[in-house]
Amino acid sequence: MEVRVRYAPSPTGLQHIGGVRTALFNYFFARANGGKFLLRIEDTDRERYSDESLEDLYSTLEWLGIKWDEGPIVGGSCGPYVQSERTELYREYARKLVETGHAYYCYCTSERLEQLREKQKVEKKEFGYDRKCRDLSEEEQQKLRDQGIRPVIRLKIPLDGYTEYEDFLLGKMKKKNTDVNPDPILLKSDGFPTYHLANVIDDHFMGITHILRAQEWIPSIPLHVILYKAFGWEPPVYCHLPMVMGSDGQKLSKRHGSTSVRDFRAKGYLPEAILNYVSLIGWSYDDSREFFTREELERLFTLDKLNKAPGVFDYKKLDWFNGQYIRKKSDDELMALLIPYLEKAGTVSTPMTEAETAVLKAAVPLAKERLKYLSDIPEVIGFLFKAPENYCREDLIPKKLDQTKTLEILDVLSGMLDKFITMSEEEIEPVLRDKCAELGVKLGDFLMVLRVAVTGTRISPPIVGSIKLLGAEETERRIKNTINLLKSGDK
């Protein structure tokens, strides 16, 4: 039997780490088994729906390189793949359930339900609907309809007995029907289905064979199984994925930091890093390997390496992966990725001039090892495009030296700038060491004076290489400027 799985998000917010992890695992599982991966839009909550969320979903999946075999945009034989376009189907099947005695109309208002919950909370009684409308006669119903009340349709959960079900990860489970959510709503009064109804109907008609979703859905498995039975359908294989938590052990959310992929993307995380790291939450390959490309995961992913315990999302490890992937990029690839960040920061003009392009191209190898995020780039190489505005005396004058000595060093440097350009780094080093010996200063101090004069800070890419990019003329200007500022006593 062909494996058919789906990712069925609700476009009510930005795609976040947890959702993407579910999408990824479904996608990998389909690929690894030569099956189909479907995308379905569960937009039955009209209150919370937003176009922005839907666009974010598409762009996130595209960015990660996840293509769906059937779904919106690409189509397929089980369409439409957007639930709001399938409402007639849900209504029809909800009615069928009423006709067969598996469901009933409920006329309780939201207000009554709210009061009921409130009361149950105070009295510390069991929560849930009290099944008031479960056995309403036709006359009673007609009366309520005459009052203009638009009913919902609720599923009849058996009042006794057990429901047995199985989860690939968790094994066989059995639940008393009295412990199942009493008579959940299937069709809302606005005519839209709830998750439970739409999900079961769509999974059935779309031929879904395996349901991989987060463990927060465990409590509704019996409910779904009861629904499948009511329809006379065979439920798919369930596999509930461990949840993704924040550092405090609670469900990952905004208060733990960025969780939307869009935020990570804006900050300069690479899709490879996100995909690789996220795949390792709740899944592992063996006892040592943890680098995987998307293509590799499409081959290697298996359900039996899933972990049952929830996993904490570790931002630091993600950062580490991102650094690793940045360093794996070719210079040209990295440069293309960096340009938008430089343009946005105003470090270069938009579009870049030829001169800027040339400088950047040469600067990428210098910056590569210093980037944690792509967005770090303006800070790392900004000085190549713009002279520093001021100098901090403390940074400029080495600890054991004074202003006079610093000025002397600057003077010596400005007299030998051509060597920085013409000689290779290997050639110039002994020359610099000789000069330091002459001056009686350490090479580190000597170059630190130069570094601060040229870049404005004590932290920068290798200074010799930087000067080669800057050119002797510009370097000279910056040194002269530093000398003047130092002499005038300004900071």
Added chain:
RNA sequence: GUCUCCUUCGUCUAGGGGUUAGGACAACGGGUUUUCAUCCCGUCAACACUGGUUCGAUUCCAGUAGGAGAUGCCA
């Protein structure tokens, strides 16, 4: 309140009746270096607890504790 799931270093995890309980991130220390970063080396660090089964349990079983999730006309 009720129901359900989970439990190996701080974090992600490997392992599994007999192991020096392995790896990675982090942290800390050291080395390379021209600052930072990279890179390299090292150190610290875990089987929640209590019973049972067994010659032997971190591994199997039960209970306890702790954590999490669900309990919506949200998904």
